[in-house]
Every structure is written in structure tokens, then in C-alpha cells.
Amino acid sequence: MHQRYTKTAVSLHWLMAILIVAAFGLGLTMTDIPGITPTKLRYFSWHKWLGVTLLGLACLRLLWRLAHPAPAYPASMSAGQKTIASATHLLMYLLMFAVPVSGYFYTLAAGVPVVYLGLLPLPVLIEPNETLKPLLKGVHYWLNMLFLGAFILHVLGALKHLLWQRDGLFQRILP
Template identity: 65%
Template sequence: MSRYTLPAIILHWLIALLIIAAFALGITMVDIPGITPTKLKYFSWHKWIGITVLGLACLRLLWRLGHKAPAYSSAMPGWQQSAAHSLHGLLYLLMFAIPVSGYFYSLAAGVPVVYLGVLPLPALIDPNPEWKAILKQVHYWLNMTLLVMFALHVVAALKHQFIDRDGVLKRMLP
């Protein structure tokens, strides 16, 4: 069975680890009461990770446009291939939508995003309390959707590895 290219594998796992870290930070930081130095630090790290994920997702999409994914096994039913294709498409969409929604949420809240504390990103919208409330909910629900899709992705990979034993997971392992 053919495999993904090394750049695709590296980007896959790096983005996955960064998304897990951003999600963990997001859950942790919102539970810290008040405004503390630790909470502010976590918010900054969360934003930096989000912008990094967005940049890496752009690289990944560009790589993917020039390099086809390996074909699925002919033994895999068509509905599973369609489901996998749809899930991957949704994961790509979320890799873009979540950082963008978080960025706009910060801007609507009147909080600039300064990447790594040195590179101020442009303020594309003015502070707006109504948009802040909407974008907060959009960011939250996109993340909850990602959590479910991520779980489905992992469960499907493990099913292919341990039940079907068809080598699908090995295509993405380094």
C-alpha cells in the first residue's frame, strides 16, 4: 500500500499536536477566574498556536494540491471511502475556520493579536460587542465540532489498524 509523502506526514502530526495543545490551553484558560498573569499568558500561547496551525494548514493544503493522497485499498467499501473523504474535507475546513474565528473574536473583543509577542497582525475589524458574543459562540462550536471529528478520525484509524488490519494507518505513520 502506498504512503503519504514525508512532508505530508510531518505536517499532519505537527498540526495534530498543536491542535491538541491549543484545545487543552483553551479549556484550561477559560476556567481560570478573573484576569491573572497566568491566564493572559495562556491566552497568548493559545493565539500563537492558532496562528501557527493556520500557517501550517496553508502549507499542508498547498502541499496536498500538488501531491495526491495515496489511494485507499480496493477492499475498502465505497461508503467508507466517501466518509473518509468527507471527514478529511471537514477537518481541513476546521483547521482554517477555527483560527480565523478566534482571530476575529479577539479583534471584536478589542484585543490585538501579536504573533509570538513581536508581530502584530492587522486589525481587520473594529471592536464590536455584538460580534464578540457571536464570534465567541462560533469559535466554541467549531471547536466542539472539531473535537467530535477528531475523535471519529482517531476511532476510524484505530478500526483500520486493529479490526480491518488493512494498513490505512501505516500510510500516515513516520
């Protein structure tokens, strides 16, 4: 039996996975709504709130991870598999920060304040900027696409360990 992740790490992993999927789905949905409608504006607010929440959880998760390192990979994993797994995890950690930060700056460049949960105005770090706006929109989009690719690779790796290798690696992160 492999060493398990801590309960806190497991909880943060699954909570963030659910919220990331929700934010991604909401992002796709809201951008497909033509024009400016009350529903679209509501979805944009929810999307931003999810992004701010995810950024806060990413900070908490990183601090937890630094204090509680992940269990070692099993000796049965090849060096190549360990490298791919480590690189994918590192990329996903970077994207947990880069995606919401890029969305935040895109929103500010568009001249829209971010008011968390409709109650807490977040600082305006840049002024509206019509030149930066499309650039930051593209950065936010492509970081999300990179995150989607890393997420798919992560899920496929997890399924490989669960269904083919049956080495108990997947069970380490189950609630």
C-alpha cells in the first residue's frame, strides 16, 4: 500500500478540481452568449468569483504542499513516467495561479472592476487599457487551453494507474 496524501491535500485537490471544471465550463458558456444580457453578466460575475476563490485556494494549496510534500512515486514507475508526472503537476500548479491572474488583469484592462461575491472590491492594479485588453484576453484563453491539455493528461495518467497498472497510485488521492 502506498502512502496517502493528507486529508487536507485530498480535500483541496478535489474541491479545486470541481471548481476549475465549473469555472472552465462557465467561461465557455458565457462567451458563447451573444450580446450583453443579464444572464451573461451574472455568469461573468460567477466566473470571476470562482477565479478569485481558486486563486485563494491555490495559495493555500501551495503552502500546504510546501509544508507537507507529496508521497514519493512508487519504485515501479519508470524515470520517464516520474518526469512526465512531475512536469504535469508543476505545470498545473503554475496554471492554478496564472489563469486567474491573467483573467483578473484582462478584466481590469477591460475597465471592469472585480467585486468578490458582489461585496469586496479588489484592488485596481492597472487602469483600463484598450491595447492590453485583447492581448490579455488571448493570454487568458491560451493559458486555459494549456490547462485543459494538462488536465486531460493528468486524468489520463490517473486512469492508466487505476485501470491498467492497478498499482494503487490513484487511491492515494481518493477521499
